[in-house]
């Protein structure tokens with residue numbers, strides 16, 4: 001089968017669209033014929049290499065797929081797939097959080113604390129990720145594809161959807177009427193965050209990097225959009241919130257934006273962070289943290305039930321996929337280049 005493989009770190013030139021053996025499902029796994037696969041920044045981190053993270057070579061990236069069940073492992077009974085049983089031919093998406101499923105953390109819905117927790121298609125391997133024609137997946141990680149979405153649409157959602165859902169709903173506990181400052185407003189995470197805020201009656205304040213991206217954010221229902229190329233983020237937040245500051249800041253940028261995030265955060269507000277794409281060493285002035293009694297919340301992916309809840313909101317039409325473009329699987333390199341150049345609004349999707 002075809003897959004996009006790399007065997008060393010580097011630029012997009014290390015990606016090779018080539019033949020690898022088709023995987024076989026273990027007893028508790030399913031084989032999925034990939035109809036569409038999503039792109040994430042994790043794919044780029046794995047390719048470039050990250051300090052302290054060992055990528056298993058040869059590596060196939062890709063943590064989001066939508067496809068059709070092609071075979072079931074011998075012990076797959078269908079439990080864990082809602083009320084119906086999992087069968088060959090079912091249209092499915094996957095929850096990319098792999099864990100032992102039996103430890104105290106796993107059985108209490110805290111699988112991200114499991115000692116064996118890994119993000120599939122990022123920390124798994126050799127090969128193994130979604131940028132290929134077939135994948136195997138533990139049956140417990142498989143969920144029904146929302147029936148109102150195409151495979152391309154469905155493949156664009158789970159990782160960013162469940163990450164944004166956990167950040168805003170489970171960790172920051174977003175409330176109606178609250179103001180939520182969202183970095184990367186028209187990126188994969190940002191487009192989900194805007195829609196989740198609106199669904200909960202909050203006011204999303206996306207930050208974008210150009211006038212053209214302002215229009216995209218408005219199209220998703222944001223009323224107050226900040227263009228950081230021409231506006232001062234803190235001053236704008238103060239103006240929008242009647243000088244109070246944001247109730248919640250949605251952070252995944254890190255070092256470059258952190259001081260601004262802290263300055264834009266209301267007294268007693270919550271800052272929730274799931275990543276640091278511009279660097280890990282963010283500076284916090286502790287005097288402000290204690291005086292303003294602000295709350296810093298970490299967040300990482302979500303558990304399966306949170307993805308399941310978010311997908312119900314998708315099926316109900318409250319959250320919609322946002323696709324920038326669909327590329328052939330052989331074009332993963334151009335997709336990653338567009339993302340690195342910040343030329344993408346929403347998600348890139350690959351089709352085998």
Ligand SMILES: [Zn+2]
Nearest residue numbers: 100103106114
């Ligand atoms: Zn576990």
